[in-house]
Amino acid sequence: MDQRRPLIAGNWKMYKTQSEATETAKQLIRYVGAVTDIDMMIAPTFIALTAVFAAIKNSPVALGAQNLYWEDEGAYTGEISAPMLKSAGCQYCIIGHSERRQYFGETDETVNKKIKAAIKAGLQPVFCVGETEKEREAGQTLSILDKQIKKGLEGLVSEQLDPLIIAYEPVWAIGTGKTATDDQAQEVHRFIRSLVKNNFGQALSDSIRILYGGSVKPDNIASLMAMPDIDGALVGGASLSAESFSQIIKFKR
Numbered sequence: 001m002d003q004r005r006p007l008i009a010g011n012w013k014m015y016k017t018q019s020e021a022t023e024t025a026k027q028l029i030r031y032v033g034a035v036t037d038i039d040m041m042i043a044p045t046f047i048a049l050t051a052v053f054a055a056i057k058n059s060p061v062a063l064g065a066q067n068l069y070w071e072d073e074g075a076y077t078g079e080i081s082a083p084m085l086k087s088a089g090c091q092y093c094i095i096g097h098s099e100r101r102q103y104f105g106e107t108d109e110t111v112n113k114k115i116k117a118a119i120k121a122g123l124q125p126v127f128c129v130g131e132t133e134k135e136r137e138a139g140q141t142l143s144i145l146d147k148q149i150k151k152g153l154e155g156l157v158s159e160q161l162d163p164l165i166i167a168y169e170p171v172w173a174i175g176t177g178k179t180a181t182d183d184q185a186q187e188v189h190r191f192i193r194s195l196v197k198n199n200f201g202q203a204l205s206d207s208i209r210i211l212y213g214g215s216v217k218p219d220n221i222a223s224l225m226a227m228p229d230i231d232g233a234l235v236g237g238a239s240l241s242a243e244s245f246s247q248i249i250k251f252k253r
């Protein structure tokens with residue numbers, strides 16, 4: 001739908017020192033500093049947030065974090081809260097990435113608490129969902145997504161969900177070079193939009209942005225973005241180089 005402004009987001013995962021991240025951010029601005037027709041975001045590691053924010057704050061590229069803890073403050077050694085991220089310049093926060101679910105014990109319940117904390121602090125959650133290869137082969141893709149989305153958004157009402165962004169990242173397509181086909185991705189995106197409609201109403205389902213993630217590259221972005229329910233991309237590996245990420249941002253439209 002025309003009213004949805006595309007968002008291309010880069011998840012830098014646990015890559016780049018502070019100085020490498022700042023350098024890449026500066027290069028990126030040189031490539032895309034004049035882009036005005038889509039939203040752009042980069043999510044470096046926590047420790048690089050402040051330095052990267054200083055490099056991008058007067059540009060159209062926004063800052064995102066990769067995780068948060070749901071309490072505002074307290075004796076939670078090693079954790080970082082939503083208000084802290086907001087004060088460091090973040091506009092977005094990725095929540096529930098499959099790597100966090102897989103390696104760090106993230107569950108639908110903790111994802112739900114984190115989404116609530118992000119919204120309360122004025123951050124836009126980029127809420128990640130997606131099935132594993134085993135689940136897809138067992139024909140469980142849609143039921144897994146239904147559960148992740150219902151539980152992840154439990155207790156929230158549509159009036160609170162304007163800032164929400166959903167990212168569909170099939171686990172089998174992350175970092176593997178295996179992208180979902182345009183039609184496979186579109187089918188799931190359409191299903192996710194219908195879930196949002198059934199649970200939160202037509203207006204939110206029309207306006208919510210649903211990103212695709214999983215081996216997005218300069219040569220597959222245009223056909224993914226041509227799908228009616230794909231509103232952007234969450235890019236891992238190909239966002240680490242300013243050159244390839246800028247090619248993705250500047251896909252032919």
Ligand code: 13P
Binds near residue numbers: 174177214
């Ligand atoms: P890749 O683009 O490296 O497959 O990673 C996708 C991803 O996990 C983005 O969050």
